[in-house]
Amino acid sequence: MGEYGRRWRGVWVAAVLAHAAAGCAVEQTGSEPRAVEEPQDAPVVPEQEVGEDASFAPEGCESAPWGMGRALSCEEIRPAEPGPSRSFITRANAPEADCGPGTGDGAGHLALYNAGPFGAQAWNVVFRDGTDTENLLLGGDLALGVIPQPRGFHIARISPGGATLTVYSSRGEFLRAVPLTDAGDVPFDVAEDPRGGVLVAQWASGEGDTQVLRFQFLDTRGQPRSEPVVVRSAPRSEERSVIAGVDTRGRVLLLLREPGRDTWVGQWLRRDGDALTEPFAVPVPANAPSLVLEPLVEGGLALRVEGEWVLWFPNGEAEAHPAPAWLAAHPGSDLYRIRNGRAYALVPPPTLVEGSGCRESIRLFSSDGTDCGELTLPFGAGTCLGRPGIALDGTVIQQLQLAIPAADQCAWRWWPRLLR
Secondary structure, three states, rough: OOOOOOOOOOOOOEEEEEOOOOOOOOOOOOOOOOOOOOOOOOOOOOHHOOOOOHHOOOOOOOOOOOOOOOOOOHHHHHOOOOOOEEEEEEEEEOOOOEEEEEEEEEOOOOEEEOOOOHHHHEEEEEOOOOOOOEEEEEEEOEEEEEEOOOEEEEEEEEOOOOOEEEEEEOHHHHHEEEEEEOOOOOOOOEEEEEOEEEEEEEEEEEOEEEEEEEEEOOOOOOOOOOOOOOEEEEEOOOOOOEEEEEEOOOOOEEEEEOOOOOOEEEEOOOOOOOOOOOOEEEEOOOOOOEEEEOOOOOOOOOEEEOEEEEEOOOOOOOOOOEOHHHHHHOOEEEEEEEEOOEEEEEEEOOOOEEEEEEEEEEEEEEOOEEEEEEOOOEOOOOOOOOOOOOOOOOOEEEEEOOOOOOOOOOEEEOOOOOOO
């Protein structure tokens, strides 16, 4: 897959598997997954406080964009320098030492990719001071990556029996596995909700010879916030797919590839399923692989197709625009919202500088797309293994290759809360 954290979604032939609603106080209804008591984090010193940041759980629904307030200046966005870092070296979980990038939740815990035997995906969970929790996030062979939460982690995975969402605490303790689909070939999508939790959209079996498109929000612990909402039906014989996104205002955008059409069709909906727009054409080829919707700071969503930022969907408007120039000019870059959701960071692929090592950088932008300059990280030893990751709490994580190669070790360093 090559990319971890939030960027794991793409279109499959039989099922669309793609890449959080703390903003609404909705009574939980419907059948609940088997619950496991959530372990409590051990006490920590104030500097290492792991309490959930209030900015991840705003009150209200479909109101102002998450995290938005006064627009930040470039001086407030760009740090003077990376500052002191911390590091972590551990034994590989398998002899082949398949180490990878890192991500992190909003409470200060990092998930560092360290695959197990035969490539089974797994992540070591480490606190930002470098303390090993000795817990692993287990993804297995068919996991699609980690979705960091304000407190904890979600992992979406698929098997012949159906897709599941595995929920872990901040410290990496298993909490519960939530069934998402009842078969492995059901077209579905899981999208982060910027306010915490996830949105699950799928084409499920309907009455008779029909299938229905429905979606449901799950909270940060994987529990349903409401009953599933049915938004469309179609004959069971038709091959369907769906890509879902949630913007910072809490609204839903669904992209559908329908039979007989050469492009995708989009529609904006409220969280309760009420339509905000009529369906509208999305100028992307029907066979385009790897579509990813990313929330923008001031509302709306950007679409990335095979690494290219191509479109922008204004919040609640039945039209697609070319991607903003500042975004389209950086193909291949990963997009993060930083500074408590009030600015952007773009992370391009690293470059190898002969005699120095791997050069990794982060490009910073204000909420209106003003270029605030580049933050260059210290060189890592050896070849370029990945690109930096940015945790929800602003921690910047860099994978390292040890100066003295060791086939059974993995290493990372990070700058705690650098872009918080």
